[in-house]
Amino acid sequence: MLMDTSDMICDTYPGEMVGREYMENLYGEDMDRVLHSVVKLKNAVIGNNKQKFHMMSLGVVARLLEFIQNERAAVGLRTESAIVLGSLAKGSQANVKRLVDSGVVPILLQCLNNSNLKFVEGCLRCLRSIFTSQAAPVELLYTDPGVVPHMLDIVSQSPTTQECVCSILAQCCKTSEHQGLLYSNGVIESLAPLLASKMYKVQMPALRVFCVITYMNQIVSSAVAAASVAERPLPDLLVELCLRDKSVEMQMSSAKCLTYMCRANALSSQDSKIVYKALPTLIRMCKKDRTLEERVEGAETLAYLIEVDLELQRIASYSDHLIPTLSEFLRYPSTQTTVMDLKRLDYDMKHSHELKAAALMAFASLGANDEDIRKKIIETENLMDHVVCGLSDPVVRVRLAAVRCLHSLSRSVQQLRTSFQDHAVWKPLMKLLQNADDDMLTVASSTLCNLLLEFSPSKEPMLESGAVDLLCDLTKRDDPALRLNGIWALMNMAFQVETKNMAFQAEQKVKSQILAALGTDQLFKLLSDPDVNVLMKTLGLLRNLLSNKPHIDHIMGMHGQQIMQAIVLILEGEHTIEVKEQTLCILANISDGTTAKDFIMANDDVLKKITNYMIHANVRLQIAATFCISNLVWNEEEGALERQMKLRDMGVQKLLQQLLSSSDTVLFDKVKTALQQFT
């Protein structure tokens, strides 16, 4: 700011001499003269960064702090000193840092206890400048636990205290601890009336505080939702700040606050304040006539608002041409603009990344649940190209957003078969997986899971490019989400393909490859994974591996003993119905093999367990167990008679006859089939 003028002024104040004079005067005996020179100093540094720097170099800050701290000094002098510090805090980042390093902050915070309003205001202004700068020493606000309550106490004293306290709190509330601290000190009651202030410069920072305290905080959000000002519910007040003749900043912030309250379950997503105010406001913020910053903020907040709500996603998808509007984000800056101004180019490039990331996030949310919306998104011109490009964008945020978007879109069966294939999305995705951080890996591997589904044509080329190893690695990660995705993807990969596009041999190869890469040790380790989801998917993988007679025999031939051991372990352990059902299904698969059958028939313990499950209280387990028996006694297969005999001896046939009285039709059919096998 004002760089030109400052140069000019420097000429008229040929620095050194004048500066020294100031310093000498500041150390004078006559307090009136001292005050006079502080005022002169104030006038000299206003709007003049060079002069500020110069004065600070001369050590003026220390002297001013002495005045401020001196309880016996005249309050006028202390006030003026605080004002000069406030002036110094405005301007360059370096100045702020020097002030912070000089220990200004704790002293000024201490001075807020003074009873003179003008002095307190002076201190607050300076603190506001410091805390709202980029180098804000946030933690200093919380060092003394008395500071925040005191600030909330004095907030109502004057428009200046209102404005400054709100600005400071809005900047310094960074964590859920901060939120909790502010909340327990009554921030809602203290600041709610300010939302109804007639002064914009008070209203706006107050609104910002409400945004930061409600973000991802259920307790605070609920309290805000229940609060009221002059018998008007606070959420209604927020809606009023959202009206279209308010400033854009105010509309955005109030929509944001409503969004946060909605996501924290303090407001229903069907609430008209969300559906008819917050949502359309955010959509409007994405429009072309808004600034780039506003569009980014609007799209990001929108993505957050609709992320988990299908109805909001639907409304947004047809509101105000949102999808085409967002897709324009991806094309920014348009190629027509000639590169003339380097500064402009820099600005454009910076924002082009942010716009891209924001739009991709919004698309991810829009397409999270509804097939029609996904279709609409994908059909938008060139959109898939941009998503695929985004996967290899140099900026992490863009890559992450692109993967999220891809993940969301990959939930569509139809898209997996068509556009995903057309765009060979697996290639950049695989590349992305090679060296990504955990956040990225989680989303990317989830997407990979979907791409590896049985019906996905991407499956084969991905296998060839080393997907198996990559996924096996994932199963060894500490993060359960990554282990889950890894094993899940492997499970999908091993799923029996009935289509013609993969030959039987190839199928066998894939399974062997998975087993080889994962290793039985790792497989069994996963079977005892503390995360039940991981266990379920591991069982699923096992079940998928043990499909197709030859595969079953082949694999059982190699790992039969260990597999049976693991199965017994799980059946005996404390597990959910689902886990046991899955395990019984594996047994059923094993009993479908030719040689593999022996692993069961030879194990009386297992047979006993199966028969026990036939009379289990849970019908699903009964079905799975019966299915297992049915496979064992299948009379077309070799050795069926002996197996039937053994099982008849164990009383299985009688058991089956008893089960004929079952009211469950599925079970009844299975039982009937099994009984028919007995000769």
Place this chain on the structure above:
Amino acid sequence: MTGLTSGIVRQQQKAKMADSGDSSAVERNNSASETADERLKRIYSMVNEKETPLPRSWSPKDKYNFIGLSQNNLRVHYKGIGKNHKDAASVRATHPIPSSCGIYYFEVKIVSKGRDGYMGIGLSAQGVNMNRLPGWDKHSYGYHGDDGHSFCSSGTGQPYGPTFTTGDVVGCCVNLIDNTCFYTKNGHNLGIAFTDLPHNLYPTVGLQTPGEIVDANFGQQPFVYDIEDYMREWHQKTRVTIESFPVPDHKGEWQKTLQRMVSTYLVHHGYCSTAEAFAKSTGQSFTEELTSMKNRQRIQKLVLAGRMGEAIDTTQSLYPGLLERNPNLLFVLKCRQFVEMVNGTDSEVRGLSARSPKSRNSSGSSTGSEYRSSPSLSPSHHRMDTQRANGKIERTYVAGNKSPNPGELINTKSNPSTSANQDHVSVAEMNAVNSVTNGFSSNQVDVEMEVEEYSNSQMVCNGVSSRVNDGASTSYMNGCSHNQHREDLMETDDFDTDKDVQSQRRQLCGGSQAAIEKMLQFGRELQGMSVQLRRQYGKNEANKKVLQDAFSLLAYADPWNSPVGYQLDTVQREPICAALNSAILESHGLPRQPPLEKAVGHATECLKLMSKVGIGSCAFANIEDYLR
């Protein structure tokens, strides 16, 4: 500085009024009790329905015969066979959308989608074939329920929005400022559908298969979509456009122009102190001398106080030859004087009602500024008296003159309410002697100041508010005049009555016989003057009417409650005051009307013109918003 301070006080008051006005508007928004007319009037405030009526229903004349109307022509149903698109049928609203709406909106609820749900909602120009759905032909635009496509004067639609069916409410908004149109479904904006729309389009719906029924809401009911919020945005945009309109500002000329406008306005209406202070702070000079301005102010005060005789005399002595050159003006003034005589307020008749404190006061005043004190006293003090006599506070009065007045306060405290008449006596008798015991005369100076404020505020009403027809100022005037009648009564009956003052009726010329004779004499002179004028300048209908009206007052036993009684209202003094003021200014080579008022007039006319030629922004450029 009196003028200046009172000016500021008034500004704050006005701002306050504006605030409360706004909030009540917000409340009204939400109240369900608002009638259809009120709602339409509020959202389309700039529409003059006498010239351009709003669409309020479907037209029974402008429809295809497969269309049936019911429920006050708001419900539309299909009654054709509906075999194919050749059986489509439309209906237009009774009137085209007036451009002065700025933003126009209507909603259609799908009561039943009928067999196939081929409803089309949109706009069309007059004369477009009604055997079609809106959108298929030139100057026709529609959004169709079956496919959700928009049709812009074409048989093939563009993918636009979701489909709509039974139970949905579809809205259509025409923006007459940027000539675009967007639709809404169940309160959600679907985005711009059409651009470059022509003007004078009619709301239109079309149906195509049996069983299709739709209901229209042209604003009779609250809308599902928050159209007023959209309007708010355009209101704001228009405001920004106006405020940031580039003006040539070389060397601060623009600012100087603005300052001159303010200054000339102040000078015109004779706010001497304010004008002086303003000129000083902005470094301007004014063309008229301060004394001249004060003279005008003095004359205006006299006129507004109803003391026409003195006003005419003063004008004649201060501006010799002025009235001689304007015989018609003089005649009108004299007619007014006659009216004031009937009223009992003119100085001629006042003097006759022997102990009128005003005449006494003015003649006996040691300051010698006869005219300054005399008109000023009448409104203020007598108001006090009546207030106390009535035993209640006149609210209109309080609202009109809020500036606190020390004189008033002391007066109220020092005088018990029954001593109203005694006050006058003591002023009359102990004028010079007493200042402490009587509170009344001791506050002479304060009184003087107060009255200046009072007159000033009256003139504000005269200058601005009467132009925008501010209801508040009128009621204030009324309250004032009302008081005056009563107090004049009291004056004349000063000594022989005290208790029954209030119950007495107003009497001709204040009830004094001498005054009545004087009035009749004056009437004869007036008649003579009229005859002479006619002889000299020929017939003048205006003059004739003024004289007739004035004389008609005598035909009634109670002129105040007669059909011509309005003349006795103090508001009637204002145009005469303005005419005299303008004449004086004109004689000095100054404009009859201050540039500020002229500019306001221009802007008003400009808006009317905009509305006529179809420039929608006029809807959101309300001059009153800027005068506050």
